[in-house]
Amino acid sequence: MPDSLVQFEGVTRRFGDLVAVDNASLDIRAGEVLAILGENGAGKSTLMKMLYGLYPASAGEILIHDAPDKINGPADAMRAGIGMVFQHFSLLPALSVRDNLLLSWPRTPFWKSRRNTDTADVLATLAELAPHIDPDCPVGSLSVGEQQLVELCKVLNIDARLVILDEPTSVLTPDEAERLHGFIKQLAGRGVAVALITHKLADVEACADRIVVMRRGRVVDIAERGARSITETVALMMGQSVERKLQRPPVLEKIVPRLVLENLSARRPEMALQNVSLSIAAGEIVGVAGVAGNGQALLAEVVAGVEPLTGGDVLLDGVSIARHNPYDAVATPLGYIPEQPRDNGVVGTMTLARNLALRELAQGNRPPVTGRDLLFRFNVNPPDPMKTAGTLSGGNIQKLVSARELGGQRQAVLACYPTMGLDLAAIEMVYAAMFAQAAAGAAVLWISEDLDDLLAGCHRIAVMREGQLVALLDNSSTLTREVVGAHMIGLTETEAAA
Amino acid sequence: MSTRLLSASAPFILTVLVFLALAIALFIGLGQPPLQTLAALVQFAVGDSYSLSQTLAKTGPILLCALAAAVPGRLGLISVGAEGQLHAGAIAGTAIVLLAPTWPAPVLLPLMLLCAAAGGALYGYVPGLLRARLDVNETIVTLLMNYVSVLLVAALVFGPWRDPASQGWPATMQFPPAAVLPALPGSRIHLGLLLGVIAALALHVYFNHSRWADKVRILAGNRKVGETFGLSFGFWVIVLMSVGGALAGLAGISEVSAIQGRLQQSISLGYGLTGFLVSWLSRHQPLIILPVSLCVGGLVAGSDALQMFAKVPAASAVILQGLLFAAALAVPGLLARWRNAS
Numbered sequence A: 001m002p003d004s005l006v007q008f009e010g011v012t013r014r015f016g017d018l019v020a021v022d023n024a025s026l027d028i029r030a031g032e033v034l035a036i037l038g039e040n041g042a043g044k045s046t047l048m049k050m051l052y053g054l055y056p057a058s059a060g061e062i063l064i065h066d067a068p069d070k071i072n073g074p075a076d077a078m079r080a081g082i083g084m085v086f087q088h089f090s091l092l093p094a095l096s097v098r099d100n101l102l103l104s105w106p107r108t109p110f111w112k113s114r115r116n117t118d119t120a121d122v123l124a125t126l127a128e129l130a131p132h133i134d135p136d137c138p139v140g141s142l143s144v145g146e147q148q149l150v151e152l153c154k155v156l157n158i159d160a161r162l163v164i165l166d167e168p169t170s171v172l173t174p175d176e177a178e179r180l181h182g183f184i185k186q187l188a189g190r191g192v193a194v195a196l197i198t199h200k201l202a203d204v205e206a207c208a209d210r211i212v213v214m215r216r217g218r219v220v221d222i223a224e225r226g227a228r229s230i231t232e233t234v235a236l237m238m239g240q241s242v243e244r245k246l247q248r249p250p251v252l253e254k255i256v257p258r259l260v261l262e263n264l265s266a267r268r269p270e271m272a273l274q275n276v277s278l279s280i281a282a283g284e285i286v287g288v289a290g291v292a293g294n295g296q297a298l299l300a301e302v303v304a305g306v307e308p309l310t311g312g313d314v315l316l317d318g319v320s321i322a323r324h325n326p327y328d329a330v331a332t333p334l335g336y337i338p339e340q341p342r343d344n345g346v347v348g349t350m351t352l353a354r355n356l357a358l359r360e361l362a363q364g365n366r367p368p369v370t371g372r373d374l375l376f377r378f379n380v381n382p383p384d385p386m387k388t389a390g391t392l393s394g395g396n397i398q399k400l401v402s403a404r405e406l407g408g409q410r411q412a413v414l415a416c417y418p419t420m421g422l423d424l425a426a427i428e429m430v431y432a433a434m435f436a437q438a439a440a441g442a443a444v445l446w447i448s449e450d451l452d453d454l455l456a457g458c459h460r461i462a463v464m465r466e467g468q469l470v471a472l473l474d475n476s477s478t479l480t481r482e483v484v485g486a487h488m489i490g491l492t493e494t495e496a497a498a
Numbered sequence B: 001m002s003t004r005l006l007s008a009s010a011p012f013i014l015t016v017l018v019f020l021a022l023a024i025a026l027f028i029g030l031g032q033p034p035l036q037t038l039a040a041l042v043q044f045a046v047g048d049s050y051s052l053s054q055t056l057a058k059t060g061p062i063l064l065c066a067l068a069a070a071v072p073g074r075l076g077l078i079s080v081g082a083e084g085q086l087h088a089g090a091i092a093g094t095a096i097v098l099l100a101p102t103w104p105a106p107v108l109l110p111l112m113l114l115c116a117a118a119g120g121a122l123y124g125y126v127p128g129l130l131r132a133r134l135d136v137n138e139t140i141v142t143l144l145m146n147y148v149s150v151l152l153v154a155a156l157v158f159g160p161w162r163d164p165a166s167q168g169w170p171a172t173m174q175f176p177p178a179a180v181l182p183a184l185p186g187s188r189i190h191l192g193l194l195l196g197v198i199a200a201l202a203l204h205v206y207f208n209h210s211r212w213a214d215k216v217r218i219l220a221g222n223r224k225v226g227e228t229f230g231l232s233f234g235f236w237v238i239v240l241m242s243v244g245g246a247l248a249g250l251a252g253i254s255e256v257s258a259i260q261g262r263l264q265q266s267i268s269l270g271y272g273l274t275g276f277l278v279s280w281l282s283r284h285q286p287l288i289i290l291p292v293s294l295c296v297g298g299l300v301a302g303s304d305a306l307q308m309f310a311k312v313p314a315a316s317a318v319i320l321q322g323l324l325f326a327a328a329l330a331v332p333g334l335l336a337r338w339r340n341a342s
């Protein structure tokens, strides 16, 4: 039997009455990639956070090979050679990539200042994993996917024996994900254990050696690679089988422009939108594809009226909904699912009920009483309106925001990565709600990095590169991933065909 | 139920015990009989009607200054400007009295209070505007502006506003009776305290039960989300900074009119900073600020008297305050940590 590096023995973690992890027993071995699957709220993050010393276990023990002392916090964990990349990042946005890496590098001598150029060691992993990231640009200006890679470098830099990755690929482009898979395998080859929490079966297929399935806090299955079919695994996760059925949206009978972007321009440090024009008809679904960090985030915030624009306008049924003056906030009439909803979509200190009613509360009106229904409809777990939003798992926050934004009929919907961190059942549910909005006449603008989903669900696909819309493609049956992908990276169609 | 009450009040009880222990250690260090000195402190704070009136006289400005920090604090702003706003209010309120000293009380008093509130509000408005429009840190601006208005008071009472009849003493003329805030007869308990209590109650209702309560809460919890739903962060920064300033301004004119009777230097015993600490200890909750202000007012009054009648140095009043705040800040945190660990 291979060396076991970490052993969980009957570990339980309670939050008040809620049992997040229930009597889990499991070992992690040196040199293996252990995939941890499970639906939203299954307790995956909590289990790993206990190992990393963020929460003490309520019962049971976590034994770490060769580490004499108990782990009482992340500092201990790092000393024991355990590193973790969180679902929710812990980078300092104002500092440069280099500084962020230096800050958490154990060998950084205190006199090494930011001006010191002798930091090649720190940047070695970065150069290997993400050569396109400029170490001197501030982390805040990177896309989510790029931030994730920086976070990963941070952990790899501590020479970890065990690396925990919490849904690392949910924000990566297919290319980035592939590079990450290669890197994970390489790590395992060097004898490092990798615990990989994921919702993507592609990750599992690409690199997992063993697969752990959790459901409602329990470890329900541990299997070697290849021992279970995909359907079996999914059934174990869900306790039932889910099939994917994204239907092509019906062809529009008549085109009535509803959400219109007219020559949008906006600026933010490191990113500018230039003359983005797009007209979305009632009932139409337009996808926005692009490599992360090409202005999608800024586009979304300008359309939602969060970020002021410098030129052009956003019209909903002919009425401007953009923020023209940086000193006046405008309430967006769109159903708006922002990216990273924990930061941009909820007030973590308020209850679920109040988070569902933010629109009304911000207008000074009484909240409606539909809270509990919505929570059940969107499968938010736990469906307790009095719970504080900040305590929800990542996926459940995403569902909470979907419930608020898609729960009632909207004239238009703007969804940014609306399924990030969701399990399969939840993805279907969110897509169903989004498509129902379109079927009822809403104009839908859908930003995503999942080309397959965009191809399956959109009428048209717009491609963004460097802050501009470089292509607007009719999603006919001849449109392929390769064509869209070529536009994303700037190849012309003839080059792509060659 | 009762165990829950017990565990909720445990930090409070422990804080008091730790503070007493620290105070006793201080007195021993000063060579005073600890228990007797402590008893004298309590005696001087609440022992008789005179002490009580002294305590309440100190409670008033502390309460108002605490509210001045709490109002912007509800939005997550850190304003340390109560001291400056207090002086600005004192200047503005005094100005109207010097301009129209002969007006009758029913006109002069409200006008004086109004001017003081406006002066304080203006002094909160400026850092508020800078924060809202240019994103200049409000803590730094309020801190620096404190020096300006405190020194402006000095400049005025040494210069243009000095009463020629005062034979060189830097102060304005004595306020006419029509400009003196009414007080309970034979005591120093004046209208300023009542204003503070009313303001605390009103703010409690406003921040917890009004239709605006959630707007502030949303913006404080997540500015971006608030702006997505049409709440202007800048607007609320300006409003709350100004309202906070107005409250501190009232504290300023109350001290001038009811306690000193004239504008002069040292109208404040560091009320601005004390109020700031009270507000943060009370987590900006007006209903908690009320009793905490009273306790701190008692401590200030008691230790003030102590240094006069017992042989303890003048600085011990400030040291005692410091010990109280240190205990109150450290104990609940340590307690939570022990509980988590066990």
Ligand SMILES: Nc1ncnc2c1ncn2[C@@H]1O[C@H](COP(=O)(O)OP(=O)(O)OP(=O)(O)O)[C@@H](O)[C@H]1O
Pocket: A015, A018, A019, A020, A038, A039, A040, A041, A042, A043, A044, A045, A046, A047, A087, A381, A382, A391, A392, A393, A394, A395, A396, A421
């Ligand atoms: N700090 C906390 N306080 C209270 N409850 C919590 C806390 N952290 C997690 N929980 C609860 O514990 C359960 C498990 O959460 P966890 O974050 O481990 O889920 P997960 O499997 O990582 O889900 P996801 O795929 O959505 O990220 C959830 O029901 C969550 O609401």
Ligand SMILES: [Mg+2]
Pocket: A044, A045, A046, A087, A166, A393, A394, A395
């Ligand atoms: Mg998670």
